[in-house]
Amino acid sequence: MTLRVAILSRGPRLYSTRRLVEEANALGCSVDVLDPMKLSLTIGNEGRRILNEGWNVEVDAILPRIGYSITRHGVAIVRQFERMGIYAANSSSGIHQSRDKLHATQILSSNHIPVPTTAYVRDWRDVERAIRQVGGVPCVIKAAEGTQGSGVFLAHTEREASELAWELLEKGIQVLVQEYIQESHGRDIRVLVVGGEVVAAMRRKAHGREFRSNFHLGGSVEGIDLPEDFARIARKAARLLDLDIAGVDLLESNRGPLLLEVNSSPGLEGIEKATGVNVAGHIVNHIIDAHAFTNVDLNQLLTTKEGNGTLSLKIRRYPELVGKRLGDLIVYDDDATIVAVSRAGAHVWQPDDNLILREADELIFYGILDILQQRIRPLIQRTIDARNSSPPEPYPWNIEVAEDPAAWAISDQNVSWRNRRR
Numbered sequence: 191m192t193l194r195v196a197i198l199s200r201g202p203r204l205y206s207t208r209r210l211v212e213e214a215n216a217l218g219c220s221v222d223v224l225d226p227m228k229l230s231l232t233i234g235n236e237g238r239r240i241l242n243e244g245w246n247v248e249v250d251a252i253l254p255r256i257g258y259s260i261t262r263h264g265v266a267i268v269r270q271f272e273r274m275g276i277y278a279a280n281s282s283s284g285i286h287q288s289r290d291k292l293h294a295t296q297i298l299s300s301n302h303i304p305v306p307t308t309a310y311v312r313d314w315r316d317v318e319r320a321i322r323q324v325g326g327v328p329c330v331i332k333a334a335e336g337t338q339g340s341g342v343f344l345a346h347t348e349r350e351a352s353e354l355a356w357e358l359l360e361k362g363i364q365v366l367v368q369e370y371i372q373e374s375h376g377r378d379i380r381v382l383v384v385g386g387e388v389v390a391a392m393r394r395k396a397h398g399r400e401f402r403s404n405f406h407l408g409g410s411v412e413g414i415d416l417p418e419d420f421a422r423i424a425r426k427a428a429r430l431l432d433l434d435i436a437g438v439d440l441l442e443s444n445r446g447p448l449l450l451e452v453n454s455s456p457g458l459e460g461i462e463k464a465t466g467v468n469v470a471g472h473i474v475n476h477i478i479d480a481h482a483f484t485n486v487d488l489n490q491l492l493t494t495k496e497g498n499g500t501l502s503l504k505i506r507r508y509p510e511l512v513g514k515r516l517g518d519l520i521v522y523d524d525d526a527t528i529v530a531v532s533r534a535g536a537h538v539w540q541p542d543d544n545l546i547l548r549e550a551d552e553l554i555f556y557g558i559l560d561i562l563q564q565r566i567r568p569l570i571q572r573t574i575d576a577r578n579s580s581p582p583e584p585y586p587w588n589i590e591v592a593e594d595p596a597a598w599a600i601s602d603q604n605v606s607w608r609n610r611r612r
């Protein structure tokens with residue numbers, strides 16, 4: 191049976207769209223380019239539909255190429271396809287959260303991906319303090335949403351930074367003040383991740399004195415052999431943001447790779463020309479492999495059963511628990527279970543009872559919320575009581591963090607909700 195693919199794009203004549211159509215045809219798919227702005231949708235229990243000029247859209251997979259200016263509508267359309275059980279490469283949540291640089295940076299940095307220090311300002315009078323937090327001038331002023339370098343500026347003085355921020359804020363644009371990575375002036379690395387694998391990587395260099403290296407600003411491109419630490423970060427960023435297809439931008443700083451942003455509709459022209467890799471072919475092949483599986487919102491899934499949900503406990507807030515054995519903390523069974531311990535940016539799934547807690551650990555529970563809370567609360571209360579009744583002990587900070595995560599038996603796969611009985 192022929193796989194029916196719809197590319198959601200407003201630009202059928204753009205290089206990327208043309209290449210995707212070409213490869214989809216070459217790989218035996220039937221392919222249409224649909225303008226997402228022309229699609230209407232119906233929601234209701236009687237059936238969900240998507241209409242294009244009055245006709246039902248019937249496809250097996252969609253490939254969204256949603257431009258910045260239509261994010262909101264585009265994401266709603268993609269979400270509808272997902273709800274209809276149609277595979278989307280990329281997911282609506284992936285497109286949504288990668289588009290906002292603030293949101294994406296929060297997700298990435300809280301998962302231990304190195305990023306340039308970034309401040310979010312709401313008032314131009316806060317700019318001065320933000321500049322100090324990110325290491326002084328020169329600094330980068332950025333619109334939280336934008337592409338092709340259009341909302342990115344290098345400010346050499348505090349005054350210039352404040353003025354730039356003021357202009358953006360006046361227009362109702364969210365402003366980020368970012369540490370300027372001087373050693374990476376005018377260059378960055380773009381990595382194409384498809385289906386969890388790096389398929390191509392290039393270095394982009396800006397034109398002349400320009401500090402932004404975007405291809406569309408006239409930057410030059412060259413293919414590179416990507417070092418493994420860059421590749422690992424790129425794959426992880428795409429995964430965390432729930433993107434099957436991602437253009438990951440990284441800066442080469444003195445302290446190693448820093449993640450700048452992740453694009454959900456990466457341009458294909460620069461990267462295909464620089465590397466000679468058939469990126470469009472990789473994308474279509476990935477759709478052929480993955481289309482049988484619909485995207486799942488796991489968090490939503492876990493809360494659909496009445497009274498059930500997930501909870502997390504950060505050990506940092508209850509240092510008295512450090513050094514304790516996991517199995518001695520709470521009773522867990524089918525109603526309330528510890529699914530994972532998050533440690534050093536990775537997860538120990540279905541941890542062993544004998545795991546000893548550390549300061550930076552986070553415990554992730556799943557089960558009936560009432561029961562979970564009943565069991566966790568006394569534990570917390572005991573540690574608080576103990577704290578109040580005895581003078582604070584010097585805390586052994588040195589036993590924590592800064593350890594090699596690889597030394598731990600960690601599995602990123604094999605997520606299983608099978609409860610362990612004791």
Ligand SMILES: Nc1ncnc2c1ncn2[C@@H]1O[C@H](COP(=O)(O)OP(=O)(O)O)[C@@H](O)[C@H]1O
Nearest residue numbers: 330336337338339340342369370371378402403
């Ligand atoms: N903090 C920074 N330090 C140095 N160069 C930067 C920094 N932020 C952005 N740049 C340069 O500006 C370019 C555009 O920034 P980016 O955040 O990717 O915005 P856009 O979404 O518009 O591409 C980057 O590719 C990089 O060359």
Ligand SMILES: [Mg+2]
Nearest residue numbers: 338339439451
């Ligand atoms: Mg960019």
